[in-house]
Amino acid sequence: MSHEQKAAAEPLHEVAMLAATEIYSPCRRDSVDFFSKILGMYIVREDANATYLRSYEDPFAYSLKITDGTQAGPGLQSFRAHSQAALERRAEVLEASGLGDGWKAGEFGHGKAYHFRTPDGHRMKLFFDVDYAVVAEKDRTTLRNRPSKRPAQGIPVRRLDHINLLCSNVTTNKNMMIDTLGFRLSEHIVMDDGNEIAAWTRVTNLVHDVAFMLDAAGEKGRLHHVAFWYGIPQHLMDVAELCVQEGIKVEAGPGKHGISQALFLYVIEPGGNRVELFGDAGYLIFDPTWKPVTWTQDEVQTGIMWVGADLPQDFFVYGTPILEAASAAEETRQSEPAEA
């Protein structure tokens, strides 16, 4: 069945959401300070080599894991299935696809999961059993549909929104998510030579839960950014001011993408990973026969920037692991004893 035929068939509803992301940081304490003090996230657990955090409206035990690493970069991306049966069906398909890493026991917050990789090697898992956030008495609110109080610290983000992965080949990686997991294509950029340089895919009504962008360096498995959501435009200006004031690097924004209609701010967290802060509600896709929006080479500028200044060159080449640092580190490793 071709991709077109699949699209015409009944949509698959097996993966419910992106539930957690993991990033590596060479300076975990500084990264945690950024996410907790500036973005107002709750620290929910500290392990020897990792810290778990969650936004105040994230429902589960955690949504962000920051793990010690010699380098910034993406860790394990965790998706939750709609049901145990859906999980098992997807595991079979993934296994058959050759990208499966097999079942693994549960970890903090998540039950038994099927692990897999994108063609480029980005590590992912799908799980169903979950632990809900355990909230300290002092952090509970009478607003019963909100798992925890809105923090009075920093400009608190409300929830994890999406991840954006750099790929050596956008089409291959995107198709794998569509074919095996039922992701649907919302928008993409296709150049005159037919090269698909970016794609935004969803399993929810959001325009994207996972995006794919061409890695200009031709690398595999890097991270472009993880995104947290405000939904309130003013908060983006507020957090921008706080970042500028506190010396957090603001790479771009505030501005509004055409694609996804996201009011954005891109900052580099102290560990080096790019973080997108998503300011408004963007738009939602309810239409079950949504025709993916194809931005052509002529239109790409409007797609990338609807309102605001052009994005800096770094936006299109910087990712984590950082290549320069990687090379430098490599050299260092080859000529010297490893750090203590």
Next chain:
Amino acid sequence: MSHEQKAAAEPLHEVAMLAATEIYSPCRRDSVDFFSKILGMYIVREDANATYLRSYEDPFAYSLKITDGTQAGPGLQSFRAHSQAALERRAEVLEASGLGDGWKAGEFGHGKAYHFRTPDGHRMKLFFDVDYAVVAEKDRTTLRNRPSKRPAQGIPVRRLDHINLLCSNVTTNKNMMIDTLGFRLSEHIVMDDGNEIAAWTRVTNLVHDVAFMLDAAGEKGRLHHVAFWYGIPQHLMDVAELCVQEGIKVEAGPGKHGISQALFLYVIEPGGNRVELFGDAGYLIFDPTWKPVTWTQDEVQTGIMWVGADLPQDFFVYGTPILEAASAAEETRQSEPAEA
């Protein structure tokens, strides 16, 4: 299978969205003026007895039909299925439920549809084939994921959001939507005596696509409100000011509900129907095992109002058709020939 068992089973994904709503107006021209001049909706078609409108981000041919009526009130509520097969499966279930009105030919914008009623008699239909918005050249935008330009008129709403139905019995009506169509319960209010006086249900990631509230008058089939969405908090204050200035009755707000976390404004359109304007993004439900939030009698105040003044008494008793007017009209009808 009990409701609890159903909830534990795999979720049903057959109804995709609320696609259009219909209201009756005794003064259609004034109603149309309100929706087009204050709420910035496009007028897409004028028939002898009805006008069709759409918000600038509504994808289909229309999202609001205003039909001539001697009285304000709800008309036909139109839902779109995820696929033709899903439509047919739901039609069978509805037919078996005894609430079906059968298949009817397509109308403006929508293909062949299965018509049905809630236990209280609110008229609805489910369809799949749809016409997308046909947008005049001058109203097209280079923002390719937006069907039409953002109007420079009034404070334009972005899309239809939800409907709220008054019911003689909330539980009965709500369960019908859950059992036959796969709606899921997001939040509800249950009094100490076990009486469920309001329920918010969804088929999307929105907290609610259809809400049900107890009709204090014990009537059947009335409308509490239809809701249009801004997603931008400031726009609610902007439209509130415009309504006050232009003499449109503002019943309540701006304020923020606890339930759904909606930043709201309730206005009475010139025809008499209540319209909710939904200012921010509220919160979204991605969790496939979301436990419905039950607001108890003690908590109901927080649920209804999180931020802002108490709602006026009218909010809890006023609906359309208007009862006083209904009675008056009834009397009139009894002594005079009805209008055509």
Next chain:
Amino acid sequence: MSHEQKAAAEPLHEVAMLAATEIYSPCRRDSVDFFSKILGMYIVREDANATYLRSYEDPFAYSLKITDGTQAGPGLQSFRAHSQAALERRAEVLEASGLGDGWKAGEFGHGKAYHFRTPDGHRMKLFFDVDYAVVAEKDRTTLRNRPSKRPAQGIPVRRLDHINLLCSNVTTNKNMMIDTLGFRLSEHIVMDDGNEIAAWTRVTNLVHDVAFMLDAAGEKGRLHHVAFWYGIPQHLMDVAELCVQEGIKVEAGPGKHGISQALFLYVIEPGGNRVELFGDAGYLIFDPTWKPVTWTQDEVQTGIMWVGADLPQDFFVYGTPILEAASAAEETRQSEPAEA
């Protein structure tokens, strides 16, 4: 010279601004927590019986003094003159008016000052020499026109805005400020019987630096509220949510007054004083021949509430010192039957 003649003459520019306000609190620690943790004010000095605070854009040493008191209520209101010569000229006029309390030595932050009272007895002073805010290294910002960093705590107010005094006679108290200090009338409410029940006066381009409202209880010298400024509408909704969450009483708002066009929130700080949070920029008066806006009895509702729910009755009767407490004390003293 009549008030009308004065108004026609060249405007007086001698008082530059409201520089600081003082309130009494029976629970200073809780009050300080409110202003520092929820409103994000800097604590600049702690004395045995008073705490001094400032908003992050207040230029001088402090803008709010919270003093231990058995009762909530207003303390000393401090205005800064345009020059030393202006201070001396005003002191002479105040002295001649019979409302002067004489020159007093400088206190923390302010130089030698002339003290005086309104006809109702609200205590005030006028000074010129001032200490600018001394800001700790860690709280300094590279934004050189801002005295200190924007705090990452609570929803920080930006500056002291105005005070609103309850009066036994609005006209008498207002005229004293106009005649002796050069305040100008921006807006007022005049009832059909000629009774001026509220007046908003300015020495800056703000609509009001000092407002006067009739004390329904006929008391003298009470405080209606002190106001701090955000200037950003969203922050009012943010702080409202924080207050609700933390159990700070929200008396009214968010809403928008017609008078002054203030987007407001009224909260009762833990000590019992009403605090207005001023959300947007309101409007500014640059017109040197501004004709005061007279709201008549018919129009008073529009003047009080432009957008939002009616204000609660308490708004019109509650002030500090609190009368109930006073009455209770009175009862205790008199040990007599309560009034009917």
Next chain:
Amino acid sequence: MSHEQKAAAEPLHEVAMLAATEIYSPCRRDSVDFFSKILGMYIVREDANATYLRSYEDPFAYSLKITDGTQAGPGLQSFRAHSQAALERRAEVLEASGLGDGWKAGEFGHGKAYHFRTPDGHRMKLFFDVDYAVVAEKDRTTLRNRPSKRPAQGIPVRRLDHINLLCSNVTTNKNMMIDTLGFRLSEHIVMDDGNEIAAWTRVTNLVHDVAFMLDAAGEKGRLHHVAFWYGIPQHLMDVAELCVQEGIKVEAGPGKHGISQALFLYVIEPGGNRVELFGDAGYLIFDPTWKPVTWTQDEVQTGIMWVGADLPQDFFVYGTPILEAASAAEETRQSEPAEA
């Protein structure tokens, strides 16, 4: 008396405000369309060669005059004095300064005025007698402190804010405004070589009513921009979207200057003049002994951009009259009689 001594003396309060600005447009109809349809300004008068407009909160007959011109550029800048006496005193000082053009009869909206020029030749006048806005019945509002209804057209600006003049020598032009009219310096940029390349001056509590920026081209008398005020941050994003959609050139923003803390958008109106839209309230200066903020060469970047992308090069070199056109016009003038 040196400038320092003047600053130490009692402040002068003679000029109350910038009351109106005039720009030339080579395509008046398009310019008027921009200001009326996108910025929601009222058209108050159409003459054979000029159109007068006002924002909905501008108090006087008009605040913007668009005059036919072969070239874009600044016309007459109109300031209102605090009183007739103040006007006469200033006229004397201006006359003595050698920059006076003498008294001229009143024009539409303004009484008899004293005309003068900056050292660079920017044309200005000072007047006192004024006509208030005459508002059509349908455009009047019950919000009595607002001269006219908030338009339901475009994203309506609220008032004229300031003008920014390009100068061959900032210091000379700025000092003339300070010395003769009592403007006060709020902020300025001084390079390492002592060159003052920009200055912001005020006669109100605004950070600036008139700004001066070095003309990189060394020209005299050009306009950098005229500014209109929203005071509501969201409206800047709204109007930016409308401008992008309608093909109005957005040169820079949304972003936030350090200097003045202005949330800004710069657009080029169809006639070629740069227009700043001022989104938030900035900050206000009440302090009568405000020490001008001096931004050094090291700090200039923070001063120019606090939040947002660097300004494009055009921001620093483009002004009106446009130089390329100026040269062309120059050639034309040399071969033809000057226009009357």
